Amino acid sequence: MSDPTFGISITRIDNEPRPAVWSDMAVxxxxxxxxxxxxxxxxxxxxxxxxxxxxxxxxxxxxxxxxxxxxxxxxxxxxxxxxxxxxxxxxxxxxxxxxxxxxxxxxxxxxxxxxxxxxxxxxxxxxxxxxxxxxxxxxxxxxxxxxxxxxxxxxxxxxxxxxxxxxxxxxxxxxxxxxxxxxxxxxxxxxxxxxxxxxxxxxxxxxxxxxxxxxxxxxxxxxxxxxxxxxxxxxxxxxxxxxxxxxxxxxxxxxxxxxxxxxxxxxxxxxxxxxxxxxxxxxxxxxxxxxxxxxxxxxxxxTRGRDYIHLMFLRTLRFYLGRFNITGQTVQAVVNTMSFALRDLKADGDILGYEVKFTRDQNSPEQLRLGKFTINFAAEEAPVLRYLGIQSARYRPALDALLDDLLAQVDAVVG
The missing domain is CATH 3.40.50 (Rossmann fold)
Structure with a gap:
């Protein structure tokens, strides 16, 4: 398609982070x-x-x-x-x-x-x-x-x-x-x-x-x-x-x-x-x-939660393959897509924290020329509460407070 001599051209820019696509784990x-x-x-x-x-x-x-x-x-x-x-x-x-x-x-x-x-x-x-x-x-x-x-x-x-x-x-x-x-x-x-x-x-x-x-x-x-x-x-x-x-x-x-x-x-x-x-x-x-x-x-x-995250990455990030060249915008879009999905899991209390990064030591010029790059991510799933320890002790300050009250009452009577 050639651009018109006198008219309007519309080009859709598609380098935004993708919404996460989740899998059904309960089948x-x-x-x-x-x-x-x-x-x-x-x-x-x-x-x-x-x-x-x-x-x-x-x-x-x-x-x-x-x-x-x-x-x-x-x-x-x-x-x-x-x-x-x-x-x-x-x-x-x-x-x-x-x-x-x-x-x-x-x-x-x-x-x-x-x-x-x-x-x-x-x-x-x-x-x-x-x-x-x-x-x-x-x-x-x-x-x-x-x-x-x-x-x-x-x-x-x-x-x-x-x-x-x-x-x-x-x-x-x-x-x-x-x-x-x-x-x-x-x-x-x-x-x-x-x-x-x-x-x-x-x-x-x-x-x-x-x-x-x-x-x-x-x-x-x-x-x-x-x-x-x-x-x-x-x-x-x-x-x-x-x-x-x-x-x-x-x-x-x-x-x-x-x-x-x-x-x-x-x-x-x-x-x-x-x-x-x-x-x-x-x-x-x-x-x-x-x-x-x-x-x-x-x-x-x-382990089920980590499967859920991995499957989300597979379903969500496959969109980028072949559609985009490796550019700074593409790498940033992938990083943001992963980060935003993990952000939502953290907001819901499913994970405690996460990190997503693109580093030089994992990405050489030779790998980039081959159309490959690597993203590192880490996340910490929330552990289940299965043991609650309670330490029970006496509370001596309460007796100090009692003495203060008693002395105040005695002073009030004597005075």
Whole structure:
């Protein structure tokens, strides 16, 4: 297009900082069995997107297997103004026993079983980032790790997801032995199981769908930002834990405290009139940790929050690639885009502080000539409050004040 000889030319300048584009971290990835499901709606080893209250798809799953009950437990945790959870369901064939089903859940590492979640983004347009395989994460042979727990970390890493996994729900020692086989900051262990009412009978079911539901609720309460723990949150839709967990807020020598010390989240019963209980009533989930080795990234709200920041940078900064040349304006626009997004997170209390900078030592002329530059950023996610120390002492100045008052009164009488 040539400029007019006599007229007006308008050129849009596009070097402003970009608004941040955030990702949905609360899409659930649920893998399990539903032997009576409609095979057309839910083909095996295929990711299927649904809302947890879908009136067509939920009945189409049937009630047999593990998926239907897990959806019910997720729905029971949803909060105010929350209609449903977004769920990617992967149905696998039910084996003759749990071991055969576990083989189907682990899959071939490429397209079947857990690997089907990796296809959800390209196929469905949503990526599950809260995964669970209820009923199939506790079984072990001897001292070996559970195969599903072993297969989950690489899947979670690809998706930038976290998985909630269920322990054996048998004893404290069994739970700790099981926990010792897991090492990933993307795995969140929980134990024991929970009891629900199935028609007229109490049934023991895995806790992980309830915890996932709590996570979905918490993200919803925080406008989708995953920087907050799910600890000290009520668990609805259950009639109790599968076994009672002894717990005290002031005594580390209790089963609940020992499980927490080993990074295992627990569900606790509230106790009316017991000040050291977690609550006065109901059932409460307590758990802050993932199963990683690095204490710097111990809290799952921190690791999920950092995923959220990284994904925001990916979605927001890709706009600049190929559209702009490397100039001072471009570099400043990128720096400002990153800084403004982190500024908003700090204003909301999600991070405590941040730094974004472009430095010479990370950017040589040779790299710039190749169309590359590097931005350094640092941020500090707010840690969850899990221990409050109170130092209690006598206050002698109060006696000095009392003496002053007494002397003043005596002087007034004598005078």
């Amino acid at each position: 659930v990835g649920l893998i399990g069995t539903a032997p009576n499901a409609d095979a057309d709606l839910f083909p095996l080893d295929t990711p299927v997107f649904m809302y947890s209250d879908d009136r067509a798809k939920v009945p189409a799953l049937g009630t047999a297997g593990t998926i239907s009950g897990a959806l019910s437990l997720i729905n029971a945790q949803l909060g105010e103004f929350q209609v449903a959870a977004k769920v990617v369901v992967v149905r696998v064939a039910e084996g003759a026993d749990a071991d055969e089903t576990i083989v189907n859940i682990v899959g071939d590492g490429l397209t079947t079983g857990l690997a089907a979640f990796v296809d959800a983004g390209p196929v469905l347009g949503v990526i599950p980032r809260l995964l669970c395989a209820p009923g199939f994460t506790s079984q072990r042979t001897g001292t070996d790790a559970n195969a599903v727990c072993a297969a989950l970390p690489p899947i979670c890493t690809k998706l930038l997801a976290h998985a909630v996994v269920d322990g054996p729900a048998t004893s404290e020692q069994d739970a700790i032995d099981w926990r010792e086989t897991i090492s990933s900051d993307r795995i969140i262990p929980v134990d024991p199981a929970v009891k629900v009412l199935d028609e007229t009978l109490e049934t023991v079911v895995p806790m992980s769908p309830a915890v996932i539901g709590v996570a979905v609720r918490r993200d919803h309460e925080k406008q989708g930002r995953p920087f907050h723990s799910w600890a000290n949150q009520p668990v609805q839709g259950i009639v109790g834990p599968s076994r009672p967990i002894n717990f005290s807020l002031t005594d580390g020598a209790t089963e609940g405290q020992r499980l927490l010390a080993n990074n295992i989240g627990v569900v606790l019963r509230g106790e009316m009139g017991v000040e050291t209980a977690i609550a006065s009533g109901g059932f409460v989930f307590v758990g802050t940790d993932n199963a990683g080795e690095d204490d710097l990234w111990r809290f799952y709200n921190v």
